[in-house]
Amino acid sequence: MNFTEVAVIGGGPAGLSAARSAAEAGANVTIFDRNSRLGGQLIKQTHRFFGSEKEYAGERGIRIAGILEEGVTAERITIKRNTTVLGIYEDGVITFSENGRYDKITAEKVIIATGASEKQILFENNDLPGVYGAGAVQTLMNLYGVLPGSRVLMVGAGNIGLIVSYQLLQAGVHVEAVIEASYKIGGYLVHASKLRRYGVPILTRTSIKAAVGEEEVEGAIISNVDKDFNFIEGTERQLDVDTILLATGLSPLNELIVNVGCKQRYIPELGGMTALRDESLETTVPGVYVAGDVASIEEASSAILEGIIAGTSAAIEMGFISEKAHRDREEAILRLNALRAGETGRKIREGMKKALTEREKSNVV
């Protein structure tokens, strides 16, 4: 059977960084990505990134994807595009479909970096065509140049909701409103201000009650909510929109984690069900690591750093002797801690603590 020393599943910022780090330390690496293009979510992000300069803040996401891709051109790295990993078995066999052809491979270390999926929320008719994930529409517009509709309601005023709303405006789509159930806007003020300058109302303490339409979205009913998020009677109103976008959070894309048998726990601070891991990001299954959004819903900069940690750790664990790997690992841990310091990182820090202590309790050697 085919063999690779390190299998990296997912070619987003986490997977590309992990592959590069492991290869630099001397390991032979195979990257699997189901997409034809590497870069994960970055390939559709036309906005300039926030975060720290070392992780390319100030650059547009699409450009960062290019920089990361240039980092995985080493001969030791095999790239399998259009390849979906289907399963990882107890005996270490990884099955995948490469351009529709089924195949198998074994690996000494596996780094799972599959990213996240957008959350659906409950409301009447939430399955009508025209109700889309906000990230989905970002893909549709920025990768394929296609518009989702002509009048949009955005649900959720976190960074994704704000950024995609602005990108809709840039593409010439009318954004009727951004609604947010909480009492305050979750995303950064810079993004919110851009929308306000276009005259788009951002309505806090407001949520969606129903999508209207027979076969597809023809409107939306929104309503005010109280501090416990209950609808306030008599405040319903109908908006004339043909598209409803949900920017209501992401959850780890964890099928492979379940499949390989990593212990998981529901940790809301990290985005939901997520693998227990140690500081090297190794899960409860020896030799299997997680990195990026699949480990905790954060951002590209933390995904890059986690990739470095997982990639260097895997190589060091395999016995590759590289001073650089040790240095890179230490530096990535420090930078990640710095990134998660302060008020905005508090939630993540608390979640991480849970994932780490639970992992210790589960007592695996």
Add this chain to the structure above:
Amino acid sequence: MRIKEHPILDRSENRKSISFSFEGKEYEGLEGDTIASALSANGIRVLRDHGGRKRGFFCAIGNCSSCLMEVNGRTNVRVCTELLRDNMDIRRQDDKGSIFGGVER
């Protein structure tokens, strides 16, 4: 609908057009389109029927299986990631489709 002008993305590129059929009618898409983006560009949002409910795509990156359709007689094709090719025969899928693939209609 397609984006014609964009402040950041270059939309001036000349993509080859690709013809396909949807529910027996002829349509045009562009090279590089997924089936879902080509349908969307033609204003088609209802992709399948699921127990009497209409469904469109939801995630657009191959995660959620909301967009399964019948393509060239093959069922359960995730059209949000499957690239459009010349002369594809694309049909709405009824529930799980037929396990025998090619559906006679």
